Amino acid sequence: MKFLGNGKKNFDFPSKQLNESLDTLPEIPLDSELNRNIEILKSAYKDCSDVVFREFRIAGSVHAVLLYIDGLSNTEEVDQHVLMPLLRIKDLDYSSILESTKKEISVSGLKEIHSIPDVFKQISIGNPIILIEKQTKGISIGLPKWEKRSIKEPDAESVIRGPREGFIETLRVNTSLLRRKIRHPLLKMKQMDIGGYTETQVIVAFIEGIADSTLVDEVTNRLKRIKIDGILESGYIEELIQDYPFSPFPQLLTTERPDVAAACLLEGRVVILIDGTPITLIAPCTFASLLQAPEDYYNPFYISTFIRWLRYFFFFIALLAPSAYVAILTFHQEMLPTSLLLTIAESREQIPFPALVEAFIMEITFEALREAGVRLPKQVGAAVSIVGALVIGQAATAAGLVSSPMVMVVAITGVASFLMPRYATGISIRILRFPIMILSGMLGLLGVMIGITAIVAHMCTLKSFGVPYFNSAAPLKLQNLKDVLVRAPWWAMDTRPEFFSKSSTNLRSESRNQRPGPSKGGGGG
Known part of the structure; x- marks a missing residue:
């Protein structure tokens, strides 16, 4: 002074x-x-x-x-x-x-x-x-003006049928995209600045009367408690406000699509928009939400239900296929047909490593190739990851380092992980795959079951802003399963999820011959 x-x-x-x-x-x-x-x-x-x-x-x-x-x-x-x-x-x-x-x-x-x-x-x-x-x-x-990116479809959440617009890095453009979807004055947007140096603008969006006021207050209070020099991306906030920071499972949904954010708002969730990033956060998050894709709500319900079953099936394939292969090959050979067992034994005759080491070599190589494909320029990234996997797999098989069945198992596992509609879900599966493989190599199928039990027990303890991770399954209510294992027709989804919204008010029209409008808004919460 x-x-x-x-x-x-x-x-x-x-x-x-x-x-x-x-x-x-x-x-x-x-x-x-x-x-x-x-x-x-x-x-x-x-x-x-x-x-x-x-x-x-x-x-x-x-x-x-x-x-x-x-x-x-x-x-x-x-x-x-x-x-x-x-x-x-x-x-x-x-x-x-x-x-x-x-x-x-x-x-x-x-x-x-x-x-x-x-x-x-x-x-x-x-x-x-x-x-x-x-x-x-x-x-x-009020005369701000700066360069901004044009609105286009998000690369990470592309759809065949659906809107072709996505959030960008400019906050006011993102809020206007939401306002275009939900044109009601009860759509509220609370603004605050976070970050000692960046003063990043953050908006908490919710629909008053649908979203639980307790949930809105909890989200707002957690954001206000953040003390940090700067917020440069939504990942900062996600890590600072989640309930269990050491859990491998995501506890907030992320999206770049305005239709997905609008659908979640209509369910009673809270959307967090951050200036400087197209990635928005949605709270609370459940396990069922992680396996729902935007196109589930744009295709006929029977097609969406079939694809969702396929997604659940390949979720388990992506998590357990290498572990099951290692366990059966190491401890439970009697489970395989004799002809198949002889074929596998012949392919492994020159392999110097046990099945567990072989699986680790292939999985780590595949993960490295996938990461390299992400980091390289788009023009060559995809070609390097695909060609590299083919060349290295063929070379490793010819050199006698891995067997052909193992290459096939790892390839199926990789394809299965690509079916996950959200990137964070795929990351969780890739992380958990390795400890389950170790358990299967040590204890066989017993180790696989121990791993599954530990994962399920952990997920049962998780909560996202007070909402249990498995709330659709426990306590079991058929009303809450209309958008979990199946995607019910729009005329049948006549109530909002009671664990998100302030009340599961029945939206069915008094006339039984009249099908009410969708309560979810369409977009894939």
Whole structure:
């Protein structure tokens, strides 16, 4: 802190005060002397070449300054609708300079600010600031503008039938996409800033009257308790607010699709949108939700049900196929037909490793190839992962390091993991596959059963914002199974999930001949 003329104190920025969140900075009011405000702000933005201070005079006599960050504000609109009208004023009401200035600015989004931290916040989101001599208030002008990505279908959640739009990195575009889906004033969006340095804008969206107020309060309180320097992606928040951070299973849903987020809102869930990322978080999360895909709600119900059964079946294949193969080959050869056993024995005749080591070699190689395909440029990534798997598999078989049946088992396992509609689910399966393989190599099928029991027991203890992970199955209610193992017809899904929404109000029309509109909104929660 230092002293300026007239015995008045001033803050010498940057100083230790700026090493804190803007919300915790001392509320330094704007001074009536404009030069003192300019000196404080220039000291704070020292060595910031993109911060523009444009000093001018209103009506040729009143000293004022326009402050904005080049690249975040719409400079053309600022020149046309702010600077030019103020420079051309001839008759100015000096008794109410601030109000007269606001009347001359032909921009709808005007807001009064009263302190230095308010100036920091407003210009950091792209709103230019006007400060006027002998005024202890400033004017924030809603003219932000920055480059943004065009709306397109998310690569990770593509569908054959369904909307072709996805969230982008701009928060207000994402909220508008949600508003286009749900055009009701009861769709509420609470905003807060998280991150001491980034001040990342986060919005909690929910439908009042459908979402449980306790759930909304819990999500909001967990977000408010976050103390961190910066939020650069939704993964930061997901890790900080989940109930069980050491569990391999995701406890919040993630999506880039507005239709999925809208469907979850109509179920009574809460959607968390974060500025700077297209990935939104949805709470609470259940195991059944992880195996639901958007297209389940756009295709006929019998097709969706068949595909969902296929997905459940291959979920177990992806998790247990290598372990079952190792267990049977090591301890339970009598379970195989004689001809098949002889074929496998012949293929393994020159293999120097036991089945467990062989499985580990192939699984780790396959995971490395898959990760390499993700990291490489798109033009060559897919080709490298597929060709690499074929070449390495064939070479390893010819060299006598692995057997042909093991290559086939690992390939089927890899294909099965690709059927998982959510990437986080596939990651969980890939992690758990290895400890189950170790148990199967040590104890056979008994080890596999021990692994399954441990996983199920762990999942039974999980909760996502108070909702049990297996809530659809325990306690068992047929009403809650309409969108779990099967996808019931829309006219049959006449109630919302009671464990998400405030109440499972019956939505069926009084007329039995009239089928009500969908309660889920379509999109795949």
